[in-house]
């Protein structure tokens with residue numbers, strides 16, 4: 001084979017097959033987890049720069065498979081978006097989050113936590129009954145609307161503007177908040193902030209990191225902070241890993257920080273321990 005020069009082609013074929021097999025295996029693992037309702041939800045704290053306390057948290061889905069081990073969400077969420085099962089995924093995560101709030105957070109005076117952020121896929125947002133499903137689950141667990149913030153990306157507004165407007169209007173009228181996620185990736189511009197009722201903005205980690213690695217990155221972030229503050233919208237900076245990054249963002253008057261510097265996403269129990277310690281409860 002080596003002599004005929006066919007090897008590179010065979011190698012490429014093999015890679016395609018392996019990638020296909022992996023994708024198929026991940027898809028099977030995901031469908032099984034949805035069927036068994038065995039997806040896990042981890043929680044990452046969001047720290048208020050004024051008080052240095054945990055004020056919020058982001059719910060992040062986790063998939064563990066017996067054979068494949070831990071599968072990162074970036075891998076299976078995109079598969080779930082392609083086969084449509086992300087609607088079920090988001091619903092199951094949302095229900096688990098509401099259960100956690102009901103059982104561990106609300107009865108403890110919130111532990112200083114004002115709300116939980118939950119990621120909602122653009123595909124779920126495009127469903128006609130999305131807002132009804134969200135409100136039904138909240139009612140079932142008796143969750144006050146002020147405890148819920150939904151994270152949506154610009155992609156949702158770009159793909160299905162009317163549906164997005166409809167659901168945001170319905171849910172905001174009930175008192176649910178919205179955060180514009182992944183701000184600073186792709187064609188970021190603040191037009192979505194002006195045209196939709198967003199309550200918070202989440203700076204993507206890539207934008208946060210480039211502040212510290214390039215001159216352009218610094219200019220961009222400085223500008224975004226100014227613009228968004230002029231709109232009176234608070235900012236959550238994600239991906240903060242060092243003390244230096246935290247202090248610099250604090251000086252820029254970024255209101256909230258989320259990142260490994262404080263904590264990685266954790267299972268419920270560890271998250272509660274972290275909050276009790278940090279909020280001195």
Ligand code: C2E
Pocket residue numbers: 044059060061072073074077086089090093119120121181182205238239240241258259260261265
């Ligand atoms: P995202 O919404 O941008 O979530 C933030 C991601 O950044 C999380 O990755 C989090 O673990 C990671 N992160 C936070 N702080 C740091 C840091 O300091 N350093 C580094 N290197 N990373 C940090 P994760 O949990 O792997 O999630 C990846 C993506 O999967 C999320 O990005 C979100 O788009 C999606 N996702 C996660 N959970 C859900 C869900 O329940 N539903 C939907 N539709 N998507 C979800």
Ligand code: CA
Pocket residue numbers: 058119151181182
């Ligand atoms: Ca998010």
Ligand code: CA
Pocket residue numbers: 181182183202203204205238
């Ligand atoms: Ca992000």
Ligand code: CA
Pocket residue numbers: 181182
């Ligand atoms: Ca994302």
